[in-house]
Structures are given as structure tokens and as C-alpha cells.
Amino acid sequence: MDLQTAAGLVPLLGWAVHGGIMTRRLATARRDPLTGLHTRAGWTARAEHLIRRHPTAAVLLVDLDHFKALNDTHGHAAGDAALVETANRLRTWCGHKGTAGRLGGDEFVAVVQELAAVDLDALTAALHQPLHHAGMSLPLPASVGVCRIAELPVPLLTDALAAADAAMYAAKGRGRRGSNTSR
Template sequence: MDLQIAAALVPLLGWAVHGGVLTHRLAAARRDPLTGLHTRAGWTARAEHCIRRHPATAVLLVDLDHFKDLNDTHRHAAGDAALIATADRLRTWCGRHGTAGRLGGDEFVAVVQDLAAVDLDALTTALHRPLPYNGVSLPLAASVGVCRLAELPVPLLTDALAAADAAMYAAKGRGRRGSRLSR
């Protein structure tokens, strides 16, 4: 009798292990391998959830300024270090109030439950702090565009991203230092 039970449990154990491996792979696919931030798909799911639950939600787009120059001058390892530092600074700033993600390249995104609960100037300051790297100080700079969902006629993530993108490019046009709210 014990042999029959064991024989029946072996396939179940195999399926449980297989399911665990697939779950782990799916979770890993929703994380950027370099920064550990959510990828677009993982971030989007969290952002949509935040929008449904919190009426004061804001979406931010962050783009590193002069990233190509940094990569060309100090090489790709320095560029990777800059991306990792930016991701860490954005993740820390979001804290328990939001979720950060990496869209790709040097573009990052965040959603926060309430912009009034976080200090946007602190984010800008953190993103502009130089990065110590191999005995040199790498200059970092970023442009930030912000959209409060409450300012949109219909609070849709796609519209918020478009408005934050426009605000980010307006911030770049103002000298690449700081952030800008959509209007």
C-alpha cells in the first residue's frame, strides 16, 4: 500500500516542481535583469492597479540626460553603473508609496499613489547626485516628467504616460535640470 501511495505522489511532486520553475521564470521575465526594476509589462500591471485604487495617483517618466556621452566616454560598464544607480535612487524614492520600472535603455517610469506624499525635489536631487565609479565621479542628470491622473479628463495610464512624456521633454528643453508637471 505504501508503495502505491509513493508511486502516485511522484508525478504530483514533479508537477509541483515544474510549476514552481515556471512561476519563477515568469517572475524573472517581469524584472529587468540589470536593475531589478519591473519591466514594462510588470510595471504596467502595478500602475493600473494603483490607478484603480488611488485617485491621487501620479505617473513619472525619467530619462537620463547625456547618457550616450557617458557611455561613450567611460564605456558600457560605467553606463550600466549609472543605470543601476538611477534605478536604486528611483526605487528608494518611491518607497512604499509607489512602484518604479525600467522601460528600456535609459528610460525609467514610476507610479506613486499620491504625489503630495512624496518629495519631487528630493527625487530630482537624488537623480543629479554624481556617481563614484572607479576613482572618478560620473556626472548624472535626468529629466523628469510628471502627470497627475486627476488632471486628465479620463484617468487612463496611456494618457498619463503621454502627458508625462510631454512634460519630460519640456523639462529637457528647460536646460535638463529638474522636473515638470504636465499641464
């Protein structure tokens, strides 16, 4: 290779490196750094795709109950452990038939292709398992709100999220550890 050819390849190499860096940054921006779950933007794109392909899909919102008290009493490391464990439980429950995300704080979201009552019971049971952290067994209660896409007049993700949010707050309002289905 002559000097002129080599000089022509240098800018191409620079652009290739720059492209790789930008791709990694975009991928990182779509993942929550603590839990590894999709952020709102990354999850939304996947959820909309799944809803279009599966009219039997369901959207779930999960909120940790008394998270501030856990954080204040046991420290931020315990709070972070609770968030990571909740993310792992939700990710495992979704498996290959759905996707999970973290909207922020202690609020999580999932969409699955189809939701049976037994599936929801399994999720609720998994979420309510105590968290073992620093030699302690800490309660990890969560409220779950569900919206089945087929029960909406128009299958829109925004409407499903609003209905799941209302169902989640209804579950919190009843003081129940568990889930509630709306729409």
C-alpha cells in the same frame, strides 16, 4: 507507503517542480535583470492598480540625459552603474507609496500615490547626485516628466504616460536639469 502509492506521487512531484520553475521564470520576466526594477508588464499592472485606488496618484517618466556619451566615454560598466544607481534612487524615493520600473534603455517610470512639490524636488535632487564609479565622480543628469492623474479628463495610465512623456521631452528641450509637469 507501498510501491503503487509511491509511483502515483512521482508525477505529482514532477508537476510541483515544474510549477515552481514556471513561477520563478514569470517573476524573473517581470523584473529587469540589471536593476531589479519591474519591467513594463510588471510595472503596468501595479500602476493601474494604484491609480484605481488613489485618484491623487502621479505618473513620472525619468530619462538619463547624455547617457550614450557616458557609456561611450567611460565604458559599459559605467553605463550599467548609472542605470543601477538611478534605479536605486528612484526605488528609494518611491518607498512604500509607489512603484518604479525600467521601460528599457535609460528610461525609467514611477507611479506614486500622491505627489507634492517637495517630493518632486527631493527626487530631482537625488537623481542629479553625481555617480561615484571607478574612482571618478560622473555627472548623472536626468529629465523628469510628471502627470497627475487627477488632471486628466479620464484617469487612464496610457494617457498619463503620454502626458508625462511630453513633459519629459519639454524638460529635455529646455536643456534644464530637472522636472516638468504636464496636465
